[in-house]
Amino acid sequence: MSEKTNPYKVPTTGHVWDDNLAELLNEPPKWWMIGFWASIVMVVVYFVMYPSIPLVNSHFKGIIGWTSIKELKEDMQAIERSRAKYENRLSGMSAAAILADDELTQYVVRSAKVLFGDNCAGCHGTGGAGNPNFPVLVDDDWLYGGKIEDIVTSIANGRRGNMPAHAGTLSEQEIADLAKHVKALSEGGEYAPGKELYSGKGKCFACHGPEGKGMTALGAANLTDGIWRFSPGTEEAIAYTIAHGVNDQKDPKTRNAVMPKFSGKMSETDINKLAVYVYKLGGGQ
Ligand code: HEC
Ligand code: HEC
Structure with missing residues (x-):
C-alpha cells in the first residue's frame, strides 16, 4: 500500500480498490457514538417500564403500570374537572x-x-x-x-307567528297590488294602489306597523329590510303569504312556521x- 492510496496515516482494513481507494478504519464521530449507546439504553429502560414483551397468554406489563386506557381516562377526568x-x-x-x-x-x-x-x-x-x-x-x-x-x-x-289568510277578504288583483307594494317597500320605494290597501282595507298596518317595520310583540316581519322569512322574496311568494297567511288553520295552504x-x-x-x-x-x- 502506498502513500498515494492512504495519505491519512489511519489504519485500514487492507482493502484497496482500483489501486488507489483504501478502506480506512476511522472511528465514527463521538457525538454519533454517544447517541448510539444512549438509544440502546433507552430501549432497555423503555422495555422495563412500559408494556413490551408478548408472553404466551398475556404480556409483560412494565413496572410503572401504564396503559393507554388509563391515560385516556385520566385525560377525560381532567376535561371533566375543567x-x-x-x-x-x-x-x-x-x-x-x-x-x-x-x-x-x-x-x-x-x-x-x-x-x-x-x-x-x-x-x-x-x-x-x-x-x-x-x-x-x-x-x-x-x-x-x-x-x-x-x-x-x-x-x-x-x-308561532300568526297572520290570517287574506284570500277570502281581498281580490286577486288587490293581493297582487299589495305584493307589488311590499316588494317596493323592501327596495325603499312604494306602489300607490298597494299602499292604499296596506293602510286601508288590508289592515296590514295593524301587525306590520304603519311603515311596514314589523312588530316584535306579534312576531310580525319587518317588510322593509329585504330579508325574507319565506324565500324567495319574489312578488309571487309575497302574494302567496298574503293570500294564505301564516299558521292560519282555516287555510290548508297556509305557511307553517312553528318554533317548538x-x-x-x-x-x-x-x-x-x-x-x-x-x-x-x-x-x-
Ligand atoms: C322544528 C323546527 C325548529 C327547531 C327544531 C328549532 N326552531 Fe327555532 N324557530 C323555528 C321557526 C319556524 C321559527 C320562527 C317562528 C315564527 O315564524 O313564528 C323559529 C324561531 C326561533 C327564534 C326567534 C327568531 C327571531 O327572529 O325572533 C329563535 C331565537 C330560535 N328559533 C332559536 C332556536 C333554538 C336555539 C333552537 C334549538 C334549541 C331552535 N330554535 C329549534 C323552527 C325551529
Ligand atoms: C294579525 C297580524 C297580521 C296581519 C293583519 C298581517 N300580517 Fe303579515 N305577517 C304577520 C306575522 C306574524 C308574520 C310573520 C310570520 C312568521 O314568520 O311566523 C307575517 C309575515 C308576512 C310576510 C312574510 C315576510 C317575509 O319576510 O317573508 C308578508 C309578505 C306579510 N306578512 C305581508 C302582509 C300584508 C301585505 C298584510 C296585509 C294584507 C299582512 N301581512 C297582514 C302578521 C300579520
Missing part, C-alpha cells in the same frame, strides 16, 4: 348574568355548539345560518326581538346556554 368548574357556576345563572361574564360567555359559546347542532341546526341550519323558510339566527333581523330575554323566551316557550318549545325538553341551564350562543352568533341586541 368543565365542572364552569358548569357549577352556570347552574342557576340567568342568561343575562352569563353574558356579563366574559370567561363564562366564551366557555358557553364553545360548549353550546354541540347542543345547537343536536337540537336546533335541523331547522335553523348549521351555526344558525338558516334553511329555506326557517329564520336565520346569525343576522340582526329579529321577528321576536334580539334582546337576551327575548331569545330565552323564544327558545323556552316556542314561537324547549322548556321541559331541556334544562333551564341548557336553554340559557343556547340563548347566549344565539345572541353571540352576531345579532344580539
Whole structure:
C-alpha cells in the first residue's frame, strides 16, 4: 500500500480498490457514538417500564403500570374537572348574568355548539345560518326581538307567528297590488294602489306597523329590510303569504312556521346556554 492510496496515516482494513481507494478504519464521530449507546439504553429502560414483551397468554406489563386506557381516562377526568368548574357556576345563572361574564360567555359559546347542532341546526341550519323558510339566527333581523330575554323566551316557550289568510277578504288583483307594494317597500320605494290597501282595507298596518317595520310583540316581519322569512322574496311568494297567511288553520295552504318549545325538553341551564350562543352568533341586541 502506498502513500498515494492512504495519505491519512489511519489504519485500514487492507482493502484497496482500483489501486488507489483504501478502506480506512476511522472511528465514527463521538457525538454519533454517544447517541448510539444512549438509544440502546433507552430501549432497555423503555422495555422495563412500559408494556413490551408478548408472553404466551398475556404480556409483560412494565413496572410503572401504564396503559393507554388509563391515560385516556385520566385525560377525560381532567376535561371533566375543567368543565365542572364552569358548569357549577352556570347552574342557576340567568342568561343575562352569563353574558356579563366574559370567561363564562366564551366557555358557553364553545360548549353550546354541540347542543345547537343536536337540537336546533335541523331547522335553523348549521351555526344558525338558516334553511329555506326557517329564520336565520346569525343576522340582526329579529321577528321576536334580539334582546337576551327575548331569545330565552323564544327558545323556552316556542314561537308561532300568526297572520290570517287574506284570500277570502281581498281580490286577486288587490293581493297582487299589495305584493307589488311590499316588494317596493323592501327596495325603499312604494306602489300607490298597494299602499292604499296596506293602510286601508288590508289592515296590514295593524301587525306590520304603519311603515311596514314589523312588530316584535306579534312576531310580525319587518317588510322593509329585504330579508325574507319565506324565500324567495319574489312578488309571487309575497302574494302567496298574503293570500294564505301564516299558521292560519282555516287555510290548508297556509305557511307553517312553528318554533317548538324547549322548556321541559331541556334544562333551564341548557336553554340559557343556547340563548347566549344565539345572541353571540352576531345579532344580539
Ligand atoms: C322544528 C323546527 C325548529 C327547531 C327544531 C328549532 N326552531 Fe327555532 N324557530 C323555528 C321557526 C319556524 C321559527 C320562527 C317562528 C315564527 O315564524 O313564528 C323559529 C324561531 C326561533 C327564534 C326567534 C327568531 C327571531 O327572529 O325572533 C329563535 C331565537 C330560535 N328559533 C332559536 C332556536 C333554538 C336555539 C333552537 C334549538 C334549541 C331552535 N330554535 C329549534 C323552527 C325551529
Ligand atoms: C294579525 C297580524 C297580521 C296581519 C293583519 C298581517 N300580517 Fe303579515 N305577517 C304577520 C306575522 C306574524 C308574520 C310573520 C310570520 C312568521 O314568520 O311566523 C307575517 C309575515 C308576512 C310576510 C312574510 C315576510 C317575509 O319576510 O317573508 C308578508 C309578505 C306579510 N306578512 C305581508 C302582509 C300584508 C301585505 C298584510 C296585509 C294584507 C299582512 N301581512 C297582514 C302578521 C300579520
